[in-house]
Amino acid sequence: MATSTPHPAPAGGLRERKKQRTHDALIRAALELFTEQGYEATTVDEIAEAVDVSQRTFFRYFANKEDVTFAVQGMVEARFLDELRARPAAEAPLTALRHTVAVAWDGIGTAIASVIPVELYMRTYRMIESTPALVAVLLRRSAELEEQMARLVARREGLDVDADPRPRVLVAMFSGVMRAAGKVWSVGEDCSVDAIRELTMSYLDHIGPAIEGNWRTR
Amino acid sequence: MATSTPHPAPAGGLRERKKQRTHDALIRAALELFTEQGYEATTVDEIAEAVDVSQRTFFRYFANKEDVTFAVQGMVEARFLDELRARPAAEAPLTALRHTVAVAWDGIGTAIASVIPVELYMRTYRMIESTPALVAVLLRRSAELEEQMARLVARREGLDVDADPRPRVLVAMFSGVMRAAGKVWSVGEDCSVDAIRELTMSYLDHIGPAIEGNWRTR
DNA sequence: TTGTCAACTGTCAGTGGCTGACATTAGCCT
DNA sequence: AGGCTAATGTCAGCCACTGACAGTTGACAA
Known part of the structure; x- marks a missing residue:
């Protein structure tokens, strides 16, 4: 759409950027949920759902619940x-x-x-x-x-x-x-x-x- | 069988002693299994079975696996x-x-x-x-x-x-x-x-x- | 001794964290 | 366009842990 690199294109390929976004979104969603309703009261299904990915995908980004914390x-x-x-x-x-x-x-x-x-x-x-x-x-x-x-x-x-x-x-x-x-x-x-x-x-x-x-x- | 209190009768009633024995037996069995085959490689079913109690009973003595450790x-x-x-x-x-x-x-x-x-x-x-x-x-x-x-x-x-x-x-x-x-x-x-x-x-x-x-x- | 009560235990069903296997999708590169 | 591969979804399953209910067994009084 724009020329080579418009301006907010820090990462490499699209794939890379997408991954980074999912990664950060999972962190944000997790911490938000944890601080609102408590750590053990929050399931990883909830976190995954908030970012609209499967539970399995969450565990491919973070080894466990503590990891994202x-x-x-x-x-x-x-x-x-x-x-x-x-x-x-x-x-x-x-x-x-x-x-x-x-x-x-x-x-x-x-x-x-x-x-x-x-x-x-x-x-x-x-x-x-x-x-x-x-x-x-x-x-x-x-x-x-x-x-x-x-x-x-x-x-x-x-x-x-x-x-x-x-x-x-x-x-x-x-x-x-x-x-x-x-x-x-x-x-x-x-x-x-x-x-x-x-x-x-x-x-x-x-x-x-x-x-x-x-x-x-x- | 013997008189009032033979000699190795430290605790109160029979119930109390039995409980103590199960408690200690669970600890011994758990630590033995942990040190032999590793902590996460040992299931609490194994520990319970080694002492011949149900898994549920284990969790009535210890809140979790760490607790017994x-x-x-x-x-x-x-x-x-x-x-x-x-x-x-x-x-x-x-x-x-x-x-x-x-x-x-x-x-x-x-x-x-x-x-x-x-x-x-x-x-x-x-x-x-x-x-x-x-x-x-x-x-x-x-x-x-x-x-x-x-x-x-x-x-x-x-x-x-x-x-x-x-x-x-x-x-x-x-x-x-x-x-x-x-x-x-x-x-x-x-x-x-x-x-x-x-x-x-x-x-x-x-x-x-x-x-x-x-x-x-x- | 016997009967009642309370404590201890077993069974069962279910939740949630976490994993392996396999099929599907989607960016990348020629 | 089409093949390659990384990323994802789906599914089945293990294990830690829990609540509910029923059965068993010491404790204790009548």
């Missing part, structure tokens, strides 16, 4: 790792992690918005935190992320992750703190991106004081 | 909390946690043995660590344990868990370290109770050094 979260995690990789080698490990938190969230926000409204992502996060089965999956994903972070930190310092325990210990502390902050955020009032960043930073500030012996005579 | 683990967690509660109030938070690790494992070992062979428990732990679906559940349980630990620590120090972040930050670090140690243990050679205790203690020693700025000029 965490599709966007996967982008966030990948983005975070990229940002960590980009930190200057001169920074001390904990400093690099801290700066990554400070910087990464803005880019993450826009990346999310290319698939679903950011507000839907926030609602999804809350739903996850209040659904035991999904909390379990979230934690396992965090553990995998943690492993990759440990490898990155070790590489920065020229260490072997399996020989020196410090990288794993450090990221264990770090992501423990991140999770604690995320949990508080998910039940709090302010559900903005700024809020989660500030909360995390504040929690990170407490690492030092927390391991000190006596809390009563600060 | 972590039945023994639940005892371990409860035991750990008890031991932490018993720590003298004078100890600093991290010290109390550290001493609990040092002390608790022996009592835990004998508690486990009252239900299944300790060796089966060890094999089960390894199976859990190598089964993604179960890793997820393990992590969620750890998170719940973590929450209780935070409350205990806060109470010891006369703090409000929701107001002061230090209790949660500390236990987040602590259980992150515990998990890292457990993971290494689960893939290592020595699968003894002593091994996991020593490994954990050694990892705890690295908390201080890990948060120091520069690892390269120790």
